[in-house]
Amino acid sequence: xxxxxxxxxxxxxxxxxxxxxxxxxxxxxxxxxxxxxxxxxxxxxxxxxxxxxxxxxxxxxxxxxxxxxxxxxxxxxxxxxxxxxxxxxxxxxxxxxxxxxxxxxxxxxxxxxxxxxxxxxxxxxxxxxxxxxxxxxxxxxxxxxxxxxxxxxxxxxxxxxxxxxxxxxxxxxxxxxxxxxxxxxxxxxxxxxxxxxxxxxxxxxxxxxxxxxxxxxxxxxxxxxxxxxxxxxxxxxxxxxxxxxxxxxxxxxxxxxxxxxxxxxxxxxxxxxxxxxxxxxxxxxxxxxxxxxxxxxxxxxxxxxxxxxxxxxxxxxxxxxxxxxxxxxxxxxxxxxxxxxxxxx
Amino acid sequence: xxxxxxxxxxxxxxxxxxxxxxxxxxxxxxxxxxxxxxxxxxxxxxxxxxxxxxxxxxxxxxxxxxxxxxxxxxxxxxxxxxxxxxxxxxxxxxxxxxxxxxxxxxxxxxxxxxxxxxxxxxxxxxxxxxxxxxxxxxxxxxxxxxxxxxxxxxxxxxxxxxxxxxxxxxxxxxxxxxxxxxxxxxxxxxxxxxxxxxxxxxxxxxxxxxxxxxxxxxxxxxxxxxxxxxxxxxxxxxxxxxxxxxxxxxxxxxxxxxxxxxxxxxxxxxxxxxxxxxxxxxxxxxxxxxxxxxxxxxxxxxxxxxxxxxxxxxxxxxxxxxxxxxxxxxxxxxxxxxxxxxxxxxxxxxxxxxxxxxxxxxxxxxxxxxxxxxxxxxxxxxxxxxxxxxxxxxxxxxxxxxxxxxxxxxxxxxxxxxxxxxxxxxxxxxxxxxxxxxxxxxxxxxxxxxxxxxxxxxxxxxxxxxxxxxxxxxxxxxxxxxxxxxxxxxxxxxxxxxxxxxxxx
Ligand SMILES: Nc1ncnc2c1ncn2[C@@H]1O[C@H](COP(=O)(O)OP(=O)(O)OP(=O)(O)O)[C@@H](O)[C@H]1O
Ligand SMILES: [Mg+2]
Numbered sequence: 001x002x003x004x005x006x007x008x009x010x011x012x013x014x015x016x017x018x019x020x021x022x023x024x025x026x027x028x029x030x031x032x033x034x035x036x037x038x039x040x041x042x043x044x045x046x047x048x049x050x051x052x053x054x055x056x057x058x059x060x061x062x063x064x065x066x067x068x069x070x071x072x073x074x075x076x077x078x079x080x081x082x083x084x085x086x087x088x089x090x091x092x093x094x095x096x097x098x099x100x101x102x103x104x105x106x107x108x109x110x111x112x113x114x115x116x117x118x119x120x121x122x123x124x125x126x127x128x129x130x131x132x133x134x135x136x137x138x139x140x141x142x143x144x145x146x147x148x149x150x151x152x153x154x155x156x157x158x159x160x161x162x163x164x165x166x167x168x169x170x171x172x173x174x175x176x177x178x179x180x181x182x183x184x185x186x187x188x189x190x191x192x193x194x195x196x197x198x199x200x201x202x203x204x205x206x207x208x209x210x211x212x213x214x215x216x217x218x219x220x221x222x223x224x225x226x227x228x229x230x231x232x233x234x235x236x237x238x239x240x241x242x243x244x245x246x247x248x249x250x251x252x253x254x255x256x257x258x259x260x261x262x263x264x265x266x267x268x269x270x271x272x273x274x275x276x277x278x279x280x281x282x283x284x285x286x287x288x289x290x291x292x293x294x295x296x297x298x299x300x301x302x303x304x305x306x307x308x309x310x311x312x313x314x315x316x317x318x319x320x321x322x323x324x325x326x327x328x329x330x331x332x333x334x335x336x337x338x339x340x341x342x343x344x345x
Numbered sequence: 346x347x348x349x350x351x352x353x354x355x356x357x358x359x360x361x362x363x364x365x366x367x368x369x370x371x372x373x374x375x376x377x378x379x380x381x382x383x384x385x386x387x388x389x390x391x392x393x394x395x396x397x398x399x400x401x402x403x404x405x406x407x408x409x410x411x412x413x414x415x416x417x418x419x420x421x422x423x424x425x426x427x428x429x430x431x432x433x434x435x436x437x438x439x440x441x442x443x444x445x446x447x448x449x450x451x452x453x454x455x456x457x458x459x460x461x462x463x464x465x466x467x468x469x470x471x472x473x474x475x476x477x478x479x480x481x482x483x484x485x486x487x488x489x490x491x492x493x494x495x496x497x498x499x500x501x502x503x504x505x506x507x508x509x510x511x512x513x514x515x516x517x518x519x520x521x522x523x524x525x526x527x528x529x530x531x532x533x534x535x536x537x538x539x540x541x542x543x544x545x546x547x548x549x550x551x552x553x554x555x556x557x558x559x560x561x562x563x564x565x566x567x568x569x570x571x572x573x574x575x576x577x578x579x580x581x582x583x584x585x586x587x588x589x590x591x592x593x594x595x596x597x598x599x600x601x602x603x604x605x606x607x608x609x610x611x612x613x614x615x616x617x618x619x620x621x622x623x624x625x626x627x628x629x630x631x632x633x634x635x636x637x638x639x640x641x642x643x644x645x646x647x648x649x650x651x652x653x654x655x656x657x658x659x660x661x662x663x664x665x666x667x668x669x670x671x672x673x674x675x676x677x678x679x680x681x682x683x684x685x686x687x688x689x690x691x692x693x694x695x696x697x698x699x700x701x702x703x704x705x706x707x708x709x710x711x712x713x714x715x716x717x718x719x720x721x722x723x724x725x726x727x728x729x730x731x732x733x734x735x736x737x738x739x740x741x742x743x744x745x746x747x748x749x750x751x752x753x754x755x756x757x758x759x760x761x762x763x764x765x766x767x768x769x770x771x772x773x774x775x776x777x778x779x780x781x782x783x784x785x786x787x788x789x790x791x792x793x794x795x796x797x798x799x800x801x802x803x804x805x806x807x808x809x810x811x812x813x814x815x816x817x818x819x820x821x822x823x824x825x826x827x828x829x830x831x832x833x834x835x836x837x838x839x840x841x842x843x844x845x846x847x848x849x850x
Contacts, residue, residue: 197713203703204710210701213690220648220681220688221702221756222670280692 032276032286036293043300050303058182062175064295065184066091066247070266071273071291072188072195073239075282077232078270079199079208082131082138084233086146087240087266090123092259093153094244099164099254100156102171109171116241123149124237128230153256162254175249184246188288191239196284208232209281264315269294272322294318351414353378353539354426354508359408361394361563363743366734368394370563371408374541376508376556381530381540383550383571386560387583387775388747389733392543393431395560396512399541400428412508427506429514431543431746431773432685433497435485441496442467442481449503470503474529490517490682490769491634491801498526502533509533510541513746515549516772517682519633519801520836527553545747545775547576548804559583580776588777604795605645605764610654612644613637615819617654622764627786627796629806629813633839638816639682642766642799646679647672658764673705678757682768682799688753689741696723696737698752705760726755730781746773754782758789765789768799783809803835817842 043051050056070087077084094116101112123145130141175184199205211218211225218225248254272293273286298314352375361369369391376382384392398405401419409416417424427448435444442460445467446452452462464481471478476495479488488496498514509530515523530540530553542554550557550571558568559582566582580588603621610618615637622628632638643649645656647669656663658675681687690698700719704710723737730751732744741749750773757765770786771779786809790796800806806813813825815838822842825834 201713201716202711203707203714206697206701206703206714207710209693210690210697213693214686214688216686217681217688217690218701219669220679222673222705223702224668224670 032272032289032293036289036296039293039297039300043296043303047300047303051300054180056299056303058177058180060295060299061185062177062182062250064291065182065188066243066250067262067265067269067295068188068288068291069191069239069243069246070262071269071287072191072284073236073243074266074270075273075284075287076195076208076235076239077138077229078282079205079212080229080232081212082229082232084127084142084236085139085263086123086127086142086149087236088260088263089146089149089153090120090237090240090259091244091247091262092256093149093156094120094241095247095251095258096153096157096162096244096254096256098245098248099167099252100162102167103162103164103254109168109174113245116245117238120237120241121234122237123241124234125230127237128233131233132226132229150260153259157254157256159256161256164248164252164254167252171249172252175246184250187242187246191242192284192288199284204228204231212281264319265291265294268315268319268322272318272325275322275325275328290322352376352411353380353413355411356395356399357409357411359395359398359410360406361391361398361403362406366743368563369398369405372560372563372565374558374565374568376539376541378539379534379537380556381534381542381554383554383557384541384543384560385545385547385550385557385579385583386566388751388773388778389562389745390560390583391563392560393512393745394563396428396430396510396541396543399424399426399510400430425506426508426510427501427504429497429501429509429511431512431516433493435493435497437484437486437686439485440482441479441485441488444485444496445470445481445500445503448500470499474499474502474525476525489634489639491519491522493683494518495522495526495634498529502529507537508539508541512543513545513773514542515544515546517769517801519631519839520803520832521840522634522801523549545773545779546802546804547579547776550579561585583775584777588780604659605797606655606657607641607645608655608657610641610644610651610656612649612651613640615640615816616651618816618819618821619654620814620821622795622797624793624795625790626812627790627798627810629798629800629810630816631800631803631806631813631835631839632816632842634801636816636839636842637819638799639768641816642679642768642797645764645797646677646766648679648681670705673702673760673762674708676761676763677766678760678762678764679766680753680757680768680770682772684746684750684753684772688756689749691742693741694737695727695732695739695741695744695752696720698741698749699723699726699756699759701756722759726752726759729785730755730778747775747778750774751778751782754785758785762794764795764797766797766799769801770798771800771802771805779805803832803839806830807832807835815839815842 070091073087074084097116098112101107101115102109127142127145130136131138175182199208207218207223207228210223211228215225269290270282270287272290274280274282276286276289298311301310301314354376356372356374358371358373359369360371372391372395374384386392394403397403399410399419401424404420410419412424436447442463446463449466449470451458452466453459454462467481468478476499479492485493485496494514494517498511502509514526518526534540544550554571556569557571557574557579559566559579561583602624604624605622607621608619610616618641630638630641640649644651647667651665658677661675663672663675690701696719703714720737727735732748732751741752744752754770767786771782774782786796798806798810807830810830811826813830813835814821815823815825815835817839823838825838
């Protein structure tokens with residue numbers, strides 16, 4: 001073995017991993033987009049008249065805006081690798097209170113909303129304190145607070161539906177369709193934009209991901225882990241509360257049983273979102289894409305005449321697939337996709 | 346060394362590609378029976394990749410591995426090889442005894458795990474290598490870096506494998522412990538075991554290994570007996586050129602105004618300690634394993650609490666309960682010694698690993714990160730330390746161990762602190778990059794910073810530092826400067842000071 005030619009010269013190291021890293025990101029991005037396009041195509045062909053109707057699209061946008069807000073709520077603590085399982089119950093409580101405080105207590109909707117958001121901050125704060133100060137596993141802690149919130153909802157409503165017949169128009173108008181665009185979709189867009197800027201361009205967003213990657217390292221770089229985790233849970237709580245107010249305005253009744261069933265789709269969308277755009281990392285765009293993907297697929301399946309209970313199979317199945325995919329994405333990233341680039345050089 | 350006609354293990358034409366990086370390009374390596382074989386090369390040359398292929402962690406793209414004349418695929422079948430990987434692969438949450446049992450096996454009685462035997466087994470294995478055993482019931486997380494390195498080696502050797510592979514086992518091992526390890530390795534060789542040994546401390550190869558294989562950019566450069574080789578010839582093979590030796594000259598005779606003043610500090614069961622580190626000064630803090638010197642730096646940074654004494658930065662008293670973030674704000678930096686657990690942000694980019702906490706530097710949590718300026722800063726750091734690949738977007742996980750280390754050194758230098766506490770600043774770094782890091786530390790000292798180096802590499806302390814404090818049994822036992830600050834001086838003084846067997850309460 002004599003001297004071999006020194007191809008990778010030290011003087012000009014090959015600029016290599018940047019384009020390939022970008023490439024694998026592109027592949028991942030297109031993965032979810034591709035599935036989305038496929039779903040649209042299949043159902044568009046099978047049910048051309050109804051699937052693409054403005055009514056169907058708007059119905060989906062309105063109903064899914066609540067799921068989207070909840071998915072974004074889940075995303076924030078999940079960036080630090082903390083679960084928030086209370087968001088579904090939180091949504092339910094906010095929705096019942098949004099209607100109830102107006103109907104029963106005679107508050108105007110702005111006062112009711114302010115009160116609910118204040119409560120949301122308190123709930124988020126307690127979740128954050130339980131997890132970061134008392135060091136209770138987030139899974140357990142938030143399941144606990146969630147169940148407590150469900151208790152509060154039922155205590156307040158006595159387990160009965162609150163009719164919103166006399167709700168003010170200004171409240172129900174919060175979720176109307178303006179110039180063909182449903183307002184809830186606008187709220188989602190605004191929230192997403194803010195969160196996108198925070199997670200991608202602000203130090204605080206990077207800190208959240210750093211905590212998620214390695215808590216000890218985060219502490220040693222001077223990140224106040226406790227404060228960030230508490231903050232993440234407060235944001236999660238605020239978004240859940242806001243989603244509840246929106247849901248109250250959409251449904252125009254306060255139904256104590258509504259809420260918990262939103263957790264699973266929101267959770268699935270967030271995890272599915274982590275398999276694209278930013279491989280292995282929860283992110284805003286991936287989350288939104290996943291919510292839409294799940295919603296349109298579900299709507300398509302329904303239009304094909306699937307029975308109501310199909311949604312449980314759908315949500316459960318998607319959750320497992322989403323987690324499976326994100327595990328796969330992580331492993332693929334660690335193995336650094338040895339096969340995708342064998343054609344180069 | 347007499348090698349049988351049939352080698353213990355032969356690696357032929359092994360190739361491995363990651364994305365666009367060709368990590369191994371048709372590499373050959375043959376190890377005879379009863380041979381210690383050194384594998385050396387620059388950071389990123391492909392050493393760990395080759396070892397991971399042997400361990401079956403990655404499948405090779407091409408090539409074969411022949412053991413005792415039989416071709417086998419480690420990715421699919423178990424191989425009779427014991428491994429000490431670069432990151433040791435210990436489970437911090439489990440006890441020392443359980444970590445040993447993960448490799449040596451859990452002793453059972455009547456089908457159930459016998460915990461008494463698990464603890465006994467650990468003590469027996471340590472004793473078999475003439476090393477004081479730690480409490481087997483203590484969690485691994487409570488061991489010092491050196492203690493973990495020893496554990497990693499001890500448990501791998503417990504398997505009685507006929508081939509042993511060690512990836513930089515001495516990277517954070519104090520001199521005397523390293524010498525001890527070499528004794529164990531020589532004994533294994535005498536009993537016919539074959540050993541593959543990776544290290545960046547080239548000096549330790551002489552008198553230990555029989556043959557040396559050099560890799561460069563994933564290719565074989567040379568392979569042969571160590572007789573007739575010198576550090577210079579090995580380095581030339583590694584780099585493909587001669588290494589420019591810049592001597593880092595200690596600033597002599599400069600009256601240093603103290604920047605860090607420590608008075609009667611007690612932390613853990615160490616102390617009381619008093620010392621100063623001046624502006625423009627690089628001070629080494631050394632000791633044997635268990636001497637307690639790591640805790641001192643951590644107490645100053647606030648990563649460990651201290652129970653008594655005062656710490657001052659210039660005239661500023663640092664209160665005991667001041668959080669880490671505030672200390673960083675005051676200009677204190679700590680490069681932590683345990684790379685994987687304390688520094689690596691797995692799954693995040695090189696850029697994010699260099700600048701994990703932008704706000705600590707800019708002071709603003711909500712001011713957008715200046716992407717352009719940040720990317721320029723990343724490029725400068727990659728350039729300065731010759732990190733490969735030169736990519737801000739590459740994930741940290743894709744970098745070799747030494748290249749990761751360069752990133753973490755850069756992470757702290759970029760904070761522009763006044764006091765740098767550097768634990769093992771050059772652990773796992775190749776000889777060229779080591780020089781760059783040393784020169785950089787000298788430069789920041791010249792520019793007015795104070796540097797406290799906590800290193801198990803006594804040679805590094807002897808060449809880099811202006812002054813060295815030797816610790817033993819929780820006290821500073823001697824101070825070496827000028828002509829007394831030599832490798833030998835450090836070795837004798839620290840042995841006299843003594844360590845203590847690691848125990849945990
Ligand atoms: N999982 C991975 N994905 C992508 N590239 C990788 C991966 N692992 C290693 N590499 C690349 O392969 C090359 C060889 O890395 P390796 O870890 O084998 O180096 P090494 O010789 O052990 O270096 P060091 O002395 O720094 O430990 C490097 O260029 C590294 O960036
Ligand atoms: Mg390596």
